[in-house]
Amino acid sequence: MAKTIVVIGGGVAGMTAASRLADLGEKVILLEREDQTGGHLRQWDRLFPNRRPGYEVLDFLMENLEHKVDVRCNQGISSVSQQPSGFSLELEAGESLPCDALLLATGFDLFDAHKKEEYGYGIYDNVITSADLEMMFRSGQKITTRQGDAPSRVGFVHCVGSRDEKVGNLYCSKVCCVTGVKQAIEIKEQFPGAEVFGFYTDLRMYDRHFEEMYYEAQQKWDINFLRGRVSECAENQDHTIVLKIEDTLTSRPLKMTVDLMVLLVGFVPSPETLRLAAMLGIVVGEDRFLEPVDEHTRSNFTIQPGVFLAGASKGPFSISNAIADAGEAALQIHEYLRTL
Amino acid sequence: MISFNLFVLPFSLGLIYLLYMIIRWWSIWIRGLPAEDQKKFRTGIFSRNFFSALKEVFLESLIHRKMFRRNALLGYMHMSFAFGWFLLILCGNIESRIYSTTHVNPPYYPIFLKFFIHDRTVLWFEINTVPGFFRFLMDFLLLFVLSGLVLAMVKRGRPKWFGMKRTTHHQLTDKVALICLWLIFPVRLIAESFTDGYYGAGGGFLTQHLGNLMVLIFHESSRHIAYALWWAYSLLLGIFFVTLPFSRFWHIPSEVLLIFFRQFGITAKKSTTSFTEVEIGACSRCGVCIDVCQLGYAAHIHDIQAVYFLRSVRDEQVNRDILLRCLVCGRCQEACPVGINADSIRLIERNMFSGSHASDFTYLPADPPQKAPVLYFAGCMTHLTPAIIRAMKGILKQAGVDYLFLDEKGTVCCGRPIMLSGKYEQAEKLVHFNRELILQSGAHTLVTSCPICFRVFREEYKLPIRVMHHSQFLLELIKAGKIPLQAFHRKVAYHDPCDLGRGGQEYDAPRELLAKVAELVEVPQDGEDSLCCGGSLGIYTISSRKRDLITHDALRNLTASQPEVLATACPLCKKTFSKHAEIEVLDIAEMVYDAMPE
Numbered sequence A: 001m002a003k004t005i006v007v008i009g010g011g012v013a014g015m016t017a018a019s020r021l022a023d024l025g026e027k028v029i030l031l032e033r034e035d036q037t038g039g040h041l042r043q044w045d046r047l048f049p050n051r052r053p054g055y056e057v058l059d060f061l062m063e064n065l066e067h068k069v070d071v072r073c074n075q076g077i078s079s080v081s082q083q084p085s086g087f088s089l090e091l092e093a094g095e096s097l098p099c100d101a102l103l104l105a106t107g108f109d110l111f112d113a114h115k116k117e118e119y120g121y122g123i124y125d126n127v128i129t130s131a132d133l134e135m136m137f138r139s140g141q142k143i144t145t146r147q148g149d150a151p152s153r154v155g156f157v158h159c160v161g162s163r164d165e166k167v168g169n170l171y172c173s174k175v176c177c178v179t180g181v182k183q184a185i186e187i188k189e190q191f192p193g194a195e196v197f198g199f200y201t202d203l204r205m206y207d208r209h210f211e212e213m214y215y216e217a218q219q220k221w222d223i224n225f226l227r228g229r230v231s232e233c234a235e236n237q238d239h240t241i242v243l244k245i246e247d248t249l250t251s252r253p254l255k256m257t258v259d260l261m262v263l264l265v266g267f268v269p270s271p272e273t274l275r276l277a278a279m280l281g282i283v284v285g286e287d288r289f290l291e292p293v294d295e296h297t298r299s300n301f302t303i304q305p306g307v308f309l310a311g312a313s314k315g316p317f318s319i320s321n322a323i324a325d326a327g328e329a330a331l332q333i334h335e336y337l338r339t340l
Numbered sequence B: 001m002i003s004f005n006l007f008v009l010p011f012s013l014g015l016i017y018l019l020y021m022i023i024r025w026w027s028i029w030i031r032g033l034p035a036e037d038q039k040k041f042r043t044g045i046f047s048r049n050f051f052s053a054l055k056e057v058f059l060e061s062l063i064h065r066k067m068f069r070r071n072a073l074l075g076y077m078h079m080s081f082a083f084g085w086f087l088l089i090l091c092g093n094i095e096s097r098i099y100s101t102t103h104v105n106p107p108y109y110p111i112f113l114k115f116f117i118h119d120r121t122v123l124w125f126e127i128n129t130v131p132g133f134f135r136f137l138m139d140f141l142l143l144f145v146l147s148g149l150v151l152a153m154v155k156r157g158r159p160k161w162f163g164m165k166r167t168t169h170h171q172l173t174d175k176v177a178l179i180c181l182w183l184i185f186p187v188r189l190i191a192e193s194f195t196d197g198y199y200g201a202g203g204g205f206l207t208q209h210l211g212n213l214m215v216l217i218f219h220e221s222s223r224h225i226a227y228a229l230w231w232a233y234s235l236l237l238g239i240f241f242v243t244l245p246f247s248r249f250w251h252i253p254s255e256v257l258l259i260f261f262r263q264f265g266i267t268a269k270k271s272t273t274s275f276t277e278v279e280i281g282a283c284s285r286c287g288v289c290i291d292v293c294q295l296g297y298a299a300h301i302h303d304i305q306a307v308y309f310l311r312s313v314r315d316e317q318v319n320r321d322i323l324l325r326c327l328v329c330g331r332c333q334e335a336c337p338v339g340i341n342a343d344s345i346r347l348i349e350r351n352m353f354s355g356s357h358a359s360d361f362t363y364l365p366a367d368p369p370q371k372a373p374v375l376y377f378a379g380c381m382t383h384l385t386p387a388i389i390r391a392m393k394g395i396l397k398q399a400g401v402d403y404l405f406l407d408e409k410g411t412v413c414c415g416r417p418i419m420l421s422g423k424y425e426q427a428e429k430l431v432h433f434n435r436e437l438i439l440q441s442g443a444h445t446l447v448t449s450c451p452i453c454f455r456v457f458r459e460e461y462k463l464p465i466r467v468m469h470h471s472q473f474l475l476e477l478i479k480a481g482k483i484p485l486q487a488f489h490r491k492v493a494y495h496d497p498c499d500l501g502r503g504g505q506e507y508d509a510p511r512e513l514l515a516k517v518a519e520l521v522e523v524p525q526d527g528e529d530s531l532c533c534g535g536s537l538g539i540y541t542i543s544s545r546k547r548d549l550i551t552h553d554a555l556r557n558l559t560a561s562q563p564e565v566l567a568t569a570c571p572l573c574k575k576t577f578s579k580h581a582e583i584e585v586l587d588i589a590e591m592v593y594d595a596m597p598e
């Protein structure tokens, strides 16, 4: 009898794993909470490092699903439990779904910038997040301040909600640095005359072409990178933002005014991920991301046989990493099903 | 003829030693007071306060009134030991004087009276008054003490019945003294019983009956057994007296002196004086402070509570962790039946422990401020919560207050954070700096949004003007009709910030204010018993995970009645709670601001 796999989460990792499993001849059901698959990728305009449009990758993933995978959107899960043979999912719609293996590809949430109140998100007009900026880029309109003016000074604040004990997240979110560099360049593309600053702790240009892009940002686009953490900011009468920062390379406290301040928000585990993990008895790490059995050699396995992990429920992932990880997860599941 | 037997020696020598120690230390402590306090002490002795002190000694050291307030069983246990023993000594003394055949009445005489006088049935006093009065009384008192002993044993196994979860982890000397104390009274009971039984007279309802029974079993050897027991009784007393100065029971003489000090108006200083030493000695290691400490029950840190901290100071065993791992939340001193200010002592110790600080603060800006009748000082923490500043600005504008935002462009710290680390001298520079600014402005009122600043402004700045937390100031404005408010019906739980509540003794203004804009729901532990949010600036060496545990503990308490909003009056609490709360967290200023019509 054909085995059934349920993939929970229709983001990059979930879509990839589902189509791979279907290619391997497995029967896959992909459950997505929202009304369409695509996850965070849908919110993104252009991708680092080459600034290609995000929809190209999205279309590729969507096409791969077509005709092969049973995709069910708007499917919230009310509970999941282990059964003598496999698992049973109770869907919010009332249906109950038995399966033999589960893949948690539930992804992440973006850090809620309101929690870093000292940066004034939601309080000052011209403080936005990297996700907001990406949506502005996607809308195709020119970037403006809330007052409708073209910004002449823009600051990017790195590590918002990451590498920050004060908000309880010690980990690095890995991709916000490169996102910040990409977005800074995109601002300069629109406003070549604008002054653009990046306030960073360390610049983590870890992958291929990243360092080159950072180099380009400085050489070609004249973007200023200042090492130091923004401690707090305030709003001027004219709705510009004064930010306080210590330049740790020169050990001087600085004050600077910008027209637009962009918060590079990091990854946090989604409450949904944690809820499912609790129901399935999956180990959650100190950082509240899910813990695989072995982070090097069995990174898609959990301590529960039949429950697998892929993508950003395990921590910050880039798109390319998520795709690779999900492909591996598909292979592991395929092999696991043959042992049943 | 003086009654004497060799066995009275351990008791007598022990007693002499103990008295010597008490007199020695009391005089060291009194002479070690700073000059001004010595003067207070000298005038105090001849004032009415002397009698108030005596009364307090009676109520606290003997009756243990505060223990009773905590838990009746716990109070009774302490009282039966202290007051019961005291009455035994007092009545025994009277009894021995009545029966004494000489004028010499050495201290051991009443203690071992039954050994020396077997038959007390025929004396004039009892014939003329109540027959068997003393025999009954002394047995009754002994029973009273023994009931406390039984409870003390029960407490080991069932601390919950006494309102406690954890009990103190004791040292060797404490254990030795405790075992002696526990054995003293049962041994006395049996010694007396054997004697009474053997001589067939002299005992009360308890000792006589028990004694008669013993004699039935042991016959003639009862006399020797009795003698051995009298030796044991004396030895136990002697050992107890000798170990007392080195054990927790040293708290008894210390507390008595502490009560006198306090009644004479003597207080703790910024560095150790005798007063602090007496406070440290006065800790009875009752362990009441253990259960209230969130670091213990919520964050699993069990070795830093006030009881252990004070013990480490007394034993000169203070270490970094015990000093620095403390929220300085004041919960333990609020609960302490002896009223020991463990937080201040910890800061004094931190001061001695902390190294020097390189900065001379010359970078501080020095522009004189403008003149204004009212000053608003947001504080560093409030600069991290701009929504509070926005609210305050909005309200003050609406109310037409003529004010100057003293630290709008930047903050010189109020000094409390560095004070919490024990660096008083450095803090003094910040205090001086801000104080000058405040005075130069000519303001009559200083308003701050931060309870940390509020507390230090009031306690350390010695300002000749009104110092108010914004909850107090806003309430005043509302009462004066300066802020129009819309009716609002959100269910709100209020969190008392440590430095505003226990630290600043302001519990009512925020509640009164909130009641005008929202519906307050019940919070199980609030007011003096409110919990620390976990964001404390006073703790240095714990992980953020442990802090999170404390925050979650506080949140559990605050959200018990399912509020829609969590309101607090401190920017630090707000930030700390926002990290984990599932409901909205707002400062009371924001709540007022939101309730103002557009």
Ligand code: SF4
Binding pocket: A158, A159, A160, A162, A163, A171, A172, A173, A174, A175, A176, A177, A178, A201, A202, A203, A204, A264, A266
């Ligand atoms: S990737 Fe960069 S911005 Fe993001 S958390 Fe890491 S260091 Fe900070």
Ligand code: SF4
Binding pocket: B282, B283, B284, B285, B286, B287, B288, B289, B290, B306, B307, B310, B335, B336, B337, B338, B339, B340, B342
């Ligand atoms: S500090 Fe107070 S509450 Fe704690 S053990 Fe000592 S006397 Fe008891």
Ligand code: SF4
Binding pocket: B292, B293, B294, B295, B304, B305, B306, B325, B326, B327, B328, B329, B330, B331, B332, B333, B342, B343
């Ligand atoms: S001040 Fe608070 S944290 Fe420190 S010992 Fe007392 S109760 Fe515990």
